[in-house]
Amino acid sequence: MRDAPVRVPFLDLQVSQRPLAQELDVLWHRITESSAFIGGAEVDGFEEAWALVCQTSHAVGVANGTDAIELALTALGIGPGDEVVVPANTFVATAGAVCATGAVPVFADVDEATLLLTPATLEAALTPRTAAVVVVHLYGQAADVPALDRVARRAGIAVVEDCAQAHGARWDGRPVGALGDVGCFSFYPGKNLGAFGDAGAVVTSDGHLASRVRQLADHGRSSASRHLHDVVGRNSRLDALQAGVLTTKLAHLEGWNASRRAAHSAYADQLPSAPGVGQVRQHPSSLSSHHLEVVRVPRRDDVLRDLGRGGVGAGVHYPVPCHLLEGYARFRREALPVSERAAEEVLSLPMFPGITADQVRDVCDVLTSCL
Numbered sequence: 443m444r445d446a447p448v449r450v451p452f453l454d455l456q457v458s459q460r461p462l463a464q465e466l467d468v469l470w471h472r473i474t475e476s477s478a479f480i481g482g483a484e485v486d487g488f489e490e491a492w493a494l495v496c497q498t499s500h501a502v503g504v505a506n507g508t509d510a511i512e513l514a515l516t517a518l519g520i521g522p523g524d525e526v527v528v529p530a531n532t533f534v535a536t537a538g539a540v541c542a543t544g545a546v547p548v549f550a551d552v553d554e555a556t557l558l559l560t561p562a563t564l565e566a567a568l569t570p571r572t573a574a575v576v577v578v579h580l581y582g583q584a585a586d587v588p589a590l591d592r593v594a595r596r597a598g599i600a601v602v603e604d605c606a607q608a609h610g611a612r613w614d615g616r617p618v619g620a621l622g623d624v625g626c627f628s629f630y631p632g633k634n635l636g637a638f639g640d641a642g643a644v645v646t647s648d649g650h651l652a653s654r655v656r657q658l659a660d661h662g663r664s665s666a667s668r669h670l671h672d673v674v675g676r677n678s679r680l681d682a683l684q685a686g687v688l689t690t691k692l693a694h695l696e697g698w699n700a701s702r703r704a705a706h707s708a709y710a711d712q713l714p715s716a717p718g719v720g721q722v723r724q725h726p727s728s729l730s731s732h733h734l735e736v737v738r739v740p741r742r743d744d745v746l747r748d749l750g751r752g753g754v755g756a757g758v759h760y761p762v763p764c765h766l767l768e769g770y771a772r773f774r775r776e777a778l779p780v781s782e783r784a785a786e787e788v789l790s791l792p793m794f795p796g797i798t799a800d801q802v803r804d805v806c807d808v809l810t811s812c813l
């Protein structure tokens with residue numbers, strides 16, 4: 443049996459992008475006229491605006507979210523010989539960025555209810571070589587950084603936030619990215635704030651750290667002269683077109699997140715009537731960006747297939763926890779039962795700004811019939 447025509451796609455970027463067409467045309471002309479393609483006013487403007495949103499003193503535009511994490515860790519002085527704790531339940535890039543610094547990722551389990559890193563699972567992963575933890579605000583839900591930070595302070599390690607799925611999310615009213623030592627964002631097109639290609643940013647209120655990231659991302663160039671290179675850097679710059687697209691879209695981020703929140707509420711109201719569906723708990727202190735609408739179901743792969751046959755797009759984030767991925771086998775230390783069980787059950791339902799109440803009802807009806 444083949445899939446029915448898609449009635450509710452997993453992600454529809456057109457709904458939110460179409461109204462911006464004219465503004466983006468103007469942007470395109472402005473950039474081609476200025477011939478400032480890398481750096482320049484568009485990038486400066488976006489960095490300022492993004493730091494304001496994050497309530498940090500600095501934002502540094504970089505090429506993508508993975509680079510943001512790698513550069514933040516390197517700027518913190520982390521590299522070969524160090525260990526960095528990473529939740530097993532995350533997108534592989536979190537761990538890949540750690541490896542790119544030369545440090546070793548140590549995978550920690552997650553909370554059964556929220557599927558996020560906890561103080562206890564962080565504590566269990568610490569060794570004398572631990573230099574940092576990368577806290578991931580997965581699915582858009584803010585992790586409890588203040589509690590994780592207390593464990594980190596005691597252990598003398600840095601707290602890096604992976605905010606790639608959490609643009610605009612908050613913990614007790616404070617934006618993610620400003621909760622730890624440094625925050626890392628991806629603006630991959632499918633994220634809550636997405637560019638028209640790859641883009642990322644590092645945010646922090648530590649001016650020295652921000653300068654280090656900026657220098658590393660620009661060939662290690664000295665602030666004193668463009669021909670002096672004090673450290674070995676690399677090229678990870680944000681280009682003007684992406685920065686301009688991000689500034690244009692930024693004006694709509696709050697509204698888009700509100701639309702996602704409304705869709706999440708509709709799902710939360712209707713899903714309990716679908717037999718056997720488990721919901722991911724939302725912590726009361728977390729204001730989620732609802733990047734993904736994740737539920738847990740038995741026989742997940744069958745349900746995924748049946749949803750497709752019913753005309754509903756769905757996904758899995760993520761089917762294999764990081765510590766069980768082939769490329770990361772050499773870092774495996776122990777079983778992480780909560781992450782392993784979650785990977786078999788998680789299912790991501792359609793979620794995007796502009797998804798209608800009718801579409802959510804349709805998804806819930808088809809899901810109920812699949813179960």
Ligand SMILES: *Cc1c(COP(=O)(O)O)cnc(C)c1O
Binds near residue numbers: 507532535536606
């Ligand atoms: C998307 C994502 C990244 C990587 O961002 P890129 O811009 O694709 O490099 C890192 N961590 C998480 C949790 C992500 O979802």
